[in-house]
Amino acid sequence: MQTRxxxxxxxxxxxxxxxxxxxxxxxxxxxxFERERDQIFRRHWINMGRVDExxxxxxxxxxxxxxxxxxxLVVRGRDGVVRAFHNVCPHRGNILVWEERGRxxxxxxxxxxxxxxxxxxxxxxxxxxxNFHDLDKSERGLTPxxxxxxxxxxxxxxxxxxxxxxxxxxxGVATQLDGAPFDRMRLLRTYKVEEAANWKxxxxxxxxxxxxxFQHRYTIGDAFLxxxxxxxxFSDVNLYNYHSVWSCEWNPAHVELPTEALINKLDRAVNxxxxxxRISDFDWxxxxxxxxxxxxxxxxxxxxxTYNFWPLAVDRCIWEMRYYFPPAENAGxxxxxxxxxxxxxxxxxxxxxAHESIQKGLTARARPDMVMQDEEITIRYFHETIERExxxx
Amino acid sequence: xxxxALPKGFGELEPxxxxxxxxxxERIAMRETSQMQDIxxxxxxxxxxxxxxxxxxxxxxxxxxxDDARRLHDMALSLVxxxxxVEMYKDPAxxxxxxxxxxxxxx
Numbered sequence: 001m002q003t004r005x006x007x008x009x010x011x012x013x014x015x016x017x018x019x020x021x022x023x024x025x026x027x028x029x030x031x032x033f034e035r036e037r038d039q040i041f042r043r044h045w046i047n048m049g050r051v052d053e054x055x056x057x058x059x060x061x062x063x064x065x066x067x068x069x070x071x072x073l074v075v076r077g078r079d080g081v082v083r084a085f086h087n088v089c090p091h092r093g094n095i096l097v098w099e100e101r102g103r104x105x106x107x108x109x110x111x112x113x114x115x116x117x118x119x120x121x122x123x124x125x126x127x128x129x130x131n132f133h134d135l136d137k138s139e140r141g142l143t144p145x146x147x148x149x150x151x152x153x154x155x156x157x158x159x160x161x162x163x164x165x166x167x168x169x170x171x172g173v174a175t176q177l178d179g180a181p182f183d184r185m186r187l188l189r190t191y192k193v194e195e196a197a198n199w200k201x202x203x204x205x206x207x208x209x210x211x212x213x214f215q216h217r218y219t220i221g222d223a224f225l226x227x228x229x230x231x232x233x234f235s236d237v238n239l240y241n242y243h244s245v246w247s248c249e250w251n252p253a254h255v256e257l258p259t260e261a262l263i264n265k266l267d268r269a270v271n272x273x274x275x276x277x278r279i280s281d282f283d284w285x286x287x288x289x290x291x292x293x294x295x296x297x298x299x300x301x302x303x304x305x306t307y308n309f310w311p312l313a314v315d316r317c318i319w320e321m322r323y324y325f326p327p328a329e330n331a332g333x334x335x336x337x338x339x340x341x342x343x344x345x346x347x348x349x350x351x352x353x354a355h356e357s358i359q360k361g362l363t364a365r366a367r368p369d370m371v372m373q374d375e376e377i378t379i380r381y382f383h384e385t386i387e388r389e390x391x392x393x
Numbered sequence: 394x395x396x397x398a399l400p401k402g403f404g405e406l407e408p409x410x411x412x413x414x415x416x417x418x419e420r421i422a423m424r425e426t427s428q429m430q431d432i433x434x435x436x437x438x439x440x441x442x443x444x445x446x447x448x449x450x451x452x453x454x455x456x457x458x459x460d461d462a463r464r465l466h467d468m469a470l471s472l473v474x475x476x477x478x479v480e481m482y483k484d485p486a487x488x489x490x491x492x493x494x495x496x497x498x499x500x
Contacts, residue, residue, distance in 0.1 A: 189417065190499040193491055218482050259440060259476035266447045331450035331466055338473045341417075345498075346477055349490035356491075 002280065003235040003249050005227040010237045010377040017239070021369035022383050024362045027198040032390075033314035039390045040289050041067045044242075045148070045155040045162070045169045047291045047308060048074055051082060052152065052186060058104035058119045062087055062097050067311040068158055072145060073097055075104065077120040084147035084156045085121050090140045117142055150174060152182050172240035173285060180277045180295075185304065185324040189341050191348070192320045197355035199290060199309040199317040200386070201362065204379045205355050206307065207286060209234070209248060215354060219347045224282065225249045235280045237377060242288035242385055244378040247280035250297070260339060264299045267336035272301035273326045286378060288385055298340060300333065301326060305344070315359055321348060400449060400461045406442060409435045412471040413464035417498040420474040425493070436479045439472040 011019050026032050048063050060075035071087035073096065089096045089110040096110050096117070107116040107124055116125040121142035129135065146157040148166035151174075155166050167174055195202060205211075209232035213221045225248060227233045236247040256264065278295050285293040292307040303325045310318040323341050328334035372380050398410045412435055414420045424432065439446075446465050453462055482488055490496075 188500075191496055192499070193496045195491075218487050219477070257476065257480040259436075259443075259472060259480060262440070262443055263473070266444060268451070328456070330447075330455050331469065332447045334456075334466075335447065335469055335473060338470050339476075342473055342477065345496075346488065346490070349492070349496050350488060352491040352496060353489045 001225070001249060003225050003233050005225075005233050008374045010234070010374050013237065014239055014377065014381075017377060017381055017384065019372070019374075019380075021371050022380055023369055024365075024367070026383065026386060027201045027204075027359070028314065028363050028365070030314045033198070033311070035390060036311070036386075037067050037069075039392065040386065041065075041311070042158045043163060043392075044289055044389070045157050045166050046289070047287065047306070048072060048084070048154050048156055050152050050182075050187070051076075051149060051154060052183070053101065054082065056103065058106075059102075060097065060104055060119070061101040062099070065310075070145075070158065071095055072156060073108075073142070074147070074154060074156075075119050075121075078118075079120065081120075082147060082149060082154060083121060084145040084154075085142035086145060088143065089115055090123070090143065091115050091126075096142070151177065151180060169242065170287070171242070172238065173243050173245070173287060176238075176245075176279070177277050180275050181273050182304065182324070184273045185326050187322055188325050188337060189323040190320065191345065192318055193352050194312075194316070194318050195352055195355050195359075196315055197317060197359040198314055198362075199311040200382070201359050202309050202317055202319055202352075202355045203286065203290070203292070203382065205351055205358060206292060207246075207284070207379045207382065208376045209246075210373065210375050211354075215350060216347050219350060220343060222251055222254050225251050226253075229253070232375060234375060238279070239378070239381050243286055244381050245279065245283055245285045246378055247278075247283045250281045260343075263332075263335050263339050266332040267300040268330055268332045269300040269326070269336075270329045270333075271326070273303075275302045275304070278302070286382055288382070289389075296340070299336065303337070303340065315363065319352060319355075398461060399465055402449070403442065403446070403465060406438060406465075406468065409438060409468060410464060412439075413467040414471060415463075415467050416500055417474070418493070420471050421493045421498070423471065424475055424478065432475050433479055436472060436475050439468060440476075443469060443472065 049061055053061055054076040057076055057078045060073060063072045065072050073085045073087040076082050087096050094110055094112040096108055104119045109116050114127050118124050123137040123140045146162050148155055150166055150170055209224060212232050224232055234246045234248050238245050275295055281297040283295040287293055290309045294305040296303050306322045308320045325337045328337055399406055414423055446469055450462060450466055
């Protein structure tokens, strides 16, 4: 067992983070939210999806990146390169692609006047072209957005010039997870919930395990190691320049439910995927600003989840959850995967309910601050990083 | 669904073939619209045969399989769907949850 069942160990590891009250204002102020659009979401690398969503030439998906009032088209060119563009026709501004995903049938065509674009973003054809004045088609292609990929995760950056490369931005997260076998897994399930909560209220609620034995007492309350059989303790916390990760161990005293025990016994993964880059049994990364990456040591093989929190308004966001597993080779493995999905799903449905009630409570301004214990240190660090980035010129 | 919907040897599960649902949304809807006593009966019948089901499906091709095997497979997924309710929550009202109408599943 790597976990030390003691108090206040993370503040001891990171004394500069502090332990005083934290302002609630960033979660409830409309003015703060308006400033976040540019200060947080326009100047940093934001995850849009994964390369396995667009495996073939011409494959694309569209993201409504509402907080920046931008529709993003991500498309794999015929040269195999993944690019991102504003999903806007450069003629007179119409939205170009109206489907959420698909394969470009040779050309993207605008509904308005049928201007046609290649999967590489070039303007290929303009109807009635001779009736234009000095139209230079090479300067009227789709407007590119900075796009880069790390271990199959596609990120964009809406800055004119990103202040750092994707790799510099990821920093210690990349160092820790380089080479992890994400590419051996496939998206098996997605959930989306639109919530009456600030995107940071939702993240904060997921960014700790203190609540587990209480809020989730009917679902997964005893899944992870407990001090005195009562309170969760991480086995490690690591803070990076923007991001953070906490890690914890499965609870050996966890009581398996009858079907759970049977399914674990019947799970027969033939070619297991193990993520040797895991720090512990369960690692929860916050990839600033709005993504979480969850790595799990499953019974017969590992799997991962991503959360993306899409801000819509100061008190509204969409929480998107994606579950990735290696393709199941037999029914036993498939059932074990479905068990993991369902067990977590019910827990997250409880969490989503809580996000909305928390937002109500914060909005009432009953107190101007929140107080956090040692196991909530990554929430505090997230708020400090937000404040630091909001103050940047 | 008529007799003979499931592979030979699993005849006692025929009354529960309505649970052979290929998507999570359908399985959740079935759980939400069923009486607790029917859910428990389905759960108990399936739990008793799950090992045999997995062993039977393991002898055939995967993931493509004949329709009767597919029904058995999807009924097993339905067992997973109801197991938390039957074995742990016991009463859906104890969970303060955002429901599946808002927490939407995509496959």
